[in-house]
Amino acid sequence: MKTQQLSRRIFLQRTAVATAALGFPFVSARNVLGANERLNIACIGAGGKGEVDVAGCDGENIFALCDVDERNAAKTFQKYSSAKRYKDFRVMLDKEKSIDAVTISTPDHMHFPAAMWSMRLKKHVYCQKPLTHTVEEARLLTEAARKYKVATQMGNQGHSDRWLRRNVELVQAGVIGQVRAAHCWTDRPIWPQGVDRPTETPPVPDTLDWDAWLGVAPKRPYSPAYVPFKWRGFWDFGTGALGDMGCHVYDMPFWALNLGAPTSVTAEQEGMTKESPPKSSIITYEFPQRGKLVPAKFVWYDGGKKPSADLVKGKKLPTNGVILVGDKDTLYVPSYWGKGEFLSGAKYEDFSSVAETLPKKDNFDRCHYEEWIAACKGGPKAYSNFDNSGPLTEMVLLGNVAMLAGRRIEWNAKKLKVTNDKGANRFLKKEYRKGWGV
Known part of the structure; x- marks a missing residue:
C-alpha cells in the first residue's frame, strides 16, 4: 500500500x-x-x-x-x-x-x-x-x-507526585552535589518482546474496527497478539519497554538535572527482531556540560537488567528504580517516583531550609x-506540558534509534539529526x- x-x-x-x-x-x-x-x-x-x-x-x-x-x-x-x-x-x-x-x-x-x-x-x-x-x-x-x-x-x-517534585528541588539545590551519573531501570517488558510477526490471523471480531485501529500503521492482518495490550511489543505500534516506562522513570533525573538533549547514545540489546523490540536492553546516554552542571552519563536498564548493587551499598534492588550519584551523596528512589533515601543517612527533614518552589498535593494521580x-x-x-514532555520523549526514543541503528549514535538536537550515521x-x-x- x-x-x-x-x-x-x-x-x-x-x-x-x-x-x-x-x-x-x-x-x-x-x-x-x-x-x-x-x-x-x-x-x-x-x-x-x-x-x-x-x-x-x-x-x-x-x-x-x-x-x-x-x-x-x-x-x-x-x-x-x-x-x-x-x-x-x-x-x-x-x-x-x-x-x-x-x-x-x-x-x-x-x-x-x-x-x-x-x-x-x-x-x-x-x-x-x-x-x-x-x-x-x-x-x-x-x-x-x-x-x-x-x-x-x-x-x-508521577510528574505530579509530591516526593518526585521534592527530589527535583533538593537535587537542584545541590544537596547531593554535582551529579555525573544516573541509573534507571524497570521490570518491563511484561508482554512479549523479541518476537516475530504472528502467524495466527483469525477473523476480526465484530466489535473491532481493525482498519481504524491500524490507523497510520502499514496494513497487516488482524491478530489477537496485538489487541488490546500486547501491541507494545511490536515496532509498528509500540515503543517497547523503553518507550512504555522511560517517560515515567527518566522523568525525575531529566527534570532535576536539566538534562536536555544527549550528545550520544549507545545501546546494548538482546533478542531484538525486525518486528519487535528486544527482550532486554541497556542504553547509555552522554550529556554535555549544561551551564554550571557537569557532563553526565545516564544509563537505562530493562528486561531484568539492573545497575550494580554496589551503587547503593549492596542493597537488594527492587523491580524499578532511580539512582543519582552525586559527589556529596547518592539519592536512591526504589520505584518510578516517590520518596527516596540518601545513602549518607541524611533525612528529608534535614533539608527543610531548601525552599519548596513546586506545588504539591497528596493525590498526584488526580492532581x-x-x-x-x-x-x-x-x-x-x-x-x-509538551515543552517539557516533548524533549523528554525525544530523549527516551533516541534509545530505540540507537538500538535500531545497531551502533553508537552522535546526536545534533538542534538539527534533529544523527551526525555519524546517515542511515540511522x-x-x-x-x-x-x-x-x-x-
Whole structure:
C-alpha cells in the first residue's frame, strides 16, 4: 500500500497553507472558561488506560467517547452513557465543534495524529506517554503546542507526585552535589518482546474496527497478539519497554538535572527482531556540560537488567528504580517516583531550609489531570506540558534509534539529526498509510 511520509518540510508547508487544503476547518476555541465552568471533553481511546483517563476528567463534561474497540471500551461506554460515541476521531472532531479538550489514550502509533489533528482545531490535549511514536513526531508536537497556544499535558502522572517534585528541588539545590551519573531501570517488558510477526490471523471480531485501529500503521492482518495490550511489543505500534516506562522513570533525573538533549547514545540489546523490540536492553546516554552542571552519563536498564548493587551499598534492588550519584551523596528512589533515601543517612527533614518552589498535593494521580484542566481554563501551564514532555520523549526514543541503528549514535538536537550515521536518521520518523496523512 502506498504511504506518505511526514517530514518537517511537509509539516511547515501544511501549517502555513490555507485551511481548505488540510481537509478540515481551523476553528477558534471557546472563550477562556472560568474556573467553575465545565469543559466539554472528548476522549480518544476509552478502554484500558483510556478508562482511567476518562475518570480523571469526570469532574468536567465527558462530552464524547471515541474508540475502535467496542468490547474493550464497553465499561466506559456504559458508565458515561450520555456521551456521544465515535470510532473515528477525525469524524468526531469535524462534527463536534463544541469540544474544548481531548484526552488521547490510544496505542503509541496513533498519539501523534490524534494530538496534531486536535491541536490544529485549537483543542487542548492530554496525551498518554510516550508522547509520540517517533523522535520527529515529538519535536513536531512540541512546536505545534506553541503555535496553536493550547494547554497540554503528557500522561506521566508521577510528574505530579509530591516526593518526585521534592527530589527535583533538593537535587537542584545541590544537596547531593554535582551529579555525573544516573541509573534507571524497570521490570518491563511484561508482554512479549523479541518476537516475530504472528502467524495466527483469525477473523476480526465484530466489535473491532481493525482498519481504524491500524490507523497510520502499514496494513497487516488482524491478530489477537496485538489487541488490546500486547501491541507494545511490536515496532509498528509500540515503543517497547523503553518507550512504555522511560517517560515515567527518566522523568525525575531529566527534570532535576536539566538534562536536555544527549550528545550520544549507545545501546546494548538482546533478542531484538525486525518486528519487535528486544527482550532486554541497556542504553547509555552522554550529556554535555549544561551551564554550571557537569557532563553526565545516564544509563537505562530493562528486561531484568539492573545497575550494580554496589551503587547503593549492596542493597537488594527492587523491580524499578532511580539512582543519582552525586559527589556529596547518592539519592536512591526504589520505584518510578516517590520518596527516596540518601545513602549518607541524611533525612528529608534535614533539608527543610531548601525552599519548596513546586506545588504539591497528596493525590498526584488526580492532581495531574487537575493541573491540565486548570490550564485549559486559563490557569498556569501544567508541568508536563509538551515543552517539557516533548524533549523528554525525544530523549527516551533516541534509545530505540540507537538500538535500531545497531551502533553508537552522535546526536545534533538542534538539527534533529544523527551526525555519524546517515542511515540511522530513517529511524527518527516513519511513513503513514495512505489516507492517514496529518
